Amino acid sequence: EIVLTQSPGTLSLSPGERATLSCRASQSVSSSYLAWYQQKPGQAPRLLIYGASSRATGIPDRFSGSGSGTDFTLTISRLEPEDFAVYYCQQYGSSPQTFGPGTKVDIK
Amino acid sequence: QVQLVQSGAEVKKPGSSVKVSCKASGGTFSSYTISWVRQAPGQGLEWMGRIIPILGIANYAQKFQGRVTITADKSTSTAYMELSSLRSEDTAVYYCAPPPGAPFDYWGQGTLVTVSS
Numbered sequence: 001e002i003v004l005t006q007s008p009g010t011l012s013l014s015p016g017e018r019a020t021l022s023c024r025a026s027q028s029v030s031s032s033y034l035a036w037y038q039q040k041p042g043q044a045p046r047l048l049i050y051g052a053s054s055r056a057t058g059i060p061d062r063f064s065g066s067g068s069g070t071d072f073t074l075t076i077s078r079l080e081p082e083d084f085a086v087y088y089c090q091q092y093g094s095s096p097q098t099f100g101p102g103t104k105v106d107i108k
Numbered sequence: 109q110v111q112l113v114q115s116g117a118e119v120k121k122p123g124s125s126v127k128v129s130c131k132a133s134g135g136t137f138s139s140y141t142i143s144w145v146r147q148a149p150g151q152g153l154e155w156m157g158r159i160i161p162i163l164g165i166a167n168y169a170q171k172f173q174g175r176v177t178i179t180a181d182k183s184t185s186t187a188y189m190e191l192s193s194l195r196s197e198d199t200a201v202y203y204c205a206p207p208p209g210a211p212f213d214y215w216g217q218g219t220l221v222t223v224s225s
Contacts, residue, residue: 001170035208037153044215045153050208057213088153092208096169097143099153 002027002091004100012108019076021103023089028069030093036065036074037088039102045088049074079105110135110212112142112204117220125192128219130204132185132212137161140210144178144189146200147218156202159187194223 003026013019023034032052037045047056049065052072062077076083084107089100115129130142143158157168161180168176172191180187187204204216 033208044203044218045205046215047208047213050213054209056208090153090155090208095167097155097158099145099155101152 001096002029002094002098004089004091004098006087006089006100006103008103009101010104010106012106013079014108015079015081017079019074019079019083019105021074021076021087021105023067023072023074023100025070025072025091029072029091032068033091033093034065034067034072035090035092036063037090038083038085039088040085048087076105110137111214112206112212112216114202114204114216114219117222119222119224120194122195122223122225124194125190126194126221127188127190128202128204128221130187130189130216135212136182136185137180137187138211140212141207142178142180142187143205143207144176144187145203145205145215147203148197148200151200154200156189161185161187191221194221196223199223 005024007022034052036049039045053065064075066073086102086104088102111133113131113133118126120126141158144156157178159166159178166178177190201218203218
């Protein structure tokens with residue numbers, strides 16, 4: 001099973017700042033099958049990025065994903081008020097699919 | 109646009125079973141897989157397993173092997189997740205989810221399953 005580690009656990013930033021979230025895998029993620037989700041309280045997770053770097057439908061271009069192998073990054077170029085949430089990475093290239101523990105982005 | 113619509117909240121006794129449905133509204137699953145993911149209160153996301161509806165083939169996370177059964181009815185574009193031998197630790201919101209990158213990329217709204225005596 002591929003274990004995903006996310007850092008930091010919490011990121012305290014102000015609107016307009018840049019957010020950089022990390023996701024590290026215990027072994028190489030097949031074909032960059034790495035996704036990022038945003039979750040707000042009481043809501044289902046929303047897909048942001050798939051295939052490590054492809055934005056999902058309707059996702060603003062301030063969200064970008066990069067990386068390959070075992071190291072992946074989600075970058076939010078300029079935080080908007082609605083971006084404060086929990087972010088999860090997921091690998092879906094091998095079974096069982098696994099999620100990271102999440103990074104909470106909160107308002108500083 | 110296909111949307112995944114789940115059945116309503118359930119309250120179950122320990123030792124019983126629960127079956128949650130996930131219907132593709134406005135279309136079909138086509139050839140895409142449907143996964144089931146759960147989230148215990150205040151916790152992260154946990155993948156339980158998935159099914160390829162057009163083939164009826166499912167695979168499961170080892171943690172849930174023997175306790176979970178995922179099925180699909182192609183004729184109604186509905187997937188099901190049944191979890192048996194429920195215990196308090198199974199209290200969670202259960203989601204159905206498409207594969208990342210599918211044309212329909214929104215998860216179901218979630219179904220709260222509460223296990224309590």
